[in-house]
Amino acid sequence: MNSPDRLLDRPIRTTDRLVSASTWEHGGRLWPSNEQLTLTCCRVIDETHDVKTFQFCTEDGLPVRFEPGQFMTVSARVGERAVERCYTISSPPTRPYLLSITVKRAPDGVMSNWLHDNMKPGTRLRAYGPSGRFTPIDAVAPKFLFLSAGSGVTPLMSMTRASIDLGLDRDIVFVHSARTPSDIIFRNELAHLATLSPRLRVLSVCEGLGDEPDWTGPTGRLSLKFLQECVPDFAEREIFTCGPGGYMSAVRQLLHEGGHNPDRYHQESFNFAEEVASQAVEPASDAAQATYTVKLSRSSRSFTMSASETVLAAAKKAGVPIPSSCSQGICGTCKTRVLEGTVDMNHQGGIRDREVQKGFRLLCCSRPTSDLLLDL
Known part of the structure; x- marks a missing residue:
């Protein structure tokens, strides 16, 4: 997993140069993904009619190390409910004194609506440290397609x-899809960045014209024909994709049809709509239908659960509050020590080997294979 402490373990590799880790050590800090810090909002920027960027600094003003493409998990109390959500850091690690998240207001978005309605300069927010593997640090490639x-x-x-900050002049084609021209996030900044690097090409594809009938850019949806015409060498590029699930499924399909090597494809997404429901699976065998008892060492509470459920899903059904966010074994928020018993854990990089050796497990992607005693 690309956790922040890797910046001390080795140099930061970019496509065109090596940046010594000592560059980040002076005056900086490690911020483990399972530890919380208090951030203070410095500025709120209106990006579009329903998207805002929130810029934060740490309470002590020290810079933070992370890798481009990583996310952090923010926590807030919304009414009587404690809510945690993952948001990608939109600011670059080359500007470590500011951490930015860019959030779209969603009709049923508990955290996104709270941020839009309540976050202002001076407001404090708790957050877990940067995490995630969706980063180009280890992608040694001459050309990229975003x-x-x-x-x-x-x-x-x-x-x-x-x-751009590092002056790498990478060969990047950046294709962004939006509903209308007015929905293009970072529209002006992307245009400006393209003037700073002759090998950065920015294209925006809009489904409709909205309130800009004079829009001269491409309209419709991303298609194989569009890539073949506008990015004819796309099959040679390292591709990084992020967006709604339906969009990414369509992208994978069209890239497959276009002959792109899937080993050079990377994607990132978070889906919280089915946070608990998606964690239960249909029993596939008699073993999956077994039930186990889970005891909590600190509160002396206990509950029973099926072997087909994740421990997190069962705990929530039992009314046991456990911090969690991505529910995909990525963010590490639900990391908990298993004092007794065994689980089958299928994570996506949210926990390090040395933590596993110390008995920690990610409850969102762990299913019991015996009775458990948890350090909760």
């Missing part, structure tokens, strides 16, 4: 900003 839709532009913006 594909995004909606607020999925944020990790790719961090990558692009970092490339």
Whole structure:
């Protein structure tokens, strides 16, 4: 997993140069993904009619290390409910004194609506440290293609900003899809960045014209024909994609049809709509229908659960509050020590080997294979 402490383990590799880790050590800090800090909002920027960027600094003003494309998990109390959500850091690691998240207001978005309605300069917010593997740090490639839709532009913006700040002059084609021209996030900044690097090409594809009937850019949806015409060498490029699930499924399909090597394809997404429901699976065997008892060492509470459920899903059904966010084994928020018993854990990089050796497990992607005693 690309956790922040890797910046001390080795140099930061970019396509065109090596940046010594000591560059980040002086005056900086490690911020583990399972530890919370208090951030203070410095500025709120209106990006579009329903998208805002929130800029934060740490309470002590020290810079933070992370990799472009990583996310952090923010926490807030919304009414009587404690809510945690993952947001990609849209600012680049080359500007470590400011951490930005860019958030689209969603009709049923508990956290996004709270941020839009309450966050202002001086407001404090708790957050877990940067995490995630969606980063080009280990992608040794001469050419890149960034594909995004909606607020999925944020990790790719961090990558692009970092490339420009470092003067790398990478060969990047950045294709962003939006509903209308007025919905293009970072529209003016992307145009400006393209003037700073002759090998950065920015294209925006809009489904409709909206209130800009004079829009001269491409309209419709991203298609194989569009890529073949506008990015004819797309099959040779390392591709990073972020956006809604339907968009990314369509992208994978058209890239497959276009002969792109899937080993050079990377994507990132978070889906919280089915946070708990998606964690239960249909029993596939008699073993999956077994039930186990889970005891909590600190509160002396207990509950029973099926072997087909994740521990997190079962705990929530039992009314046991456990911090969680991505529910995909990525962010590390639900990391908990298993004092007794065994689980089958299938994570996506949200926990390090040395943490596993110490008995920690990610409850969102762990299913019991015996009775459990948890350090909760």
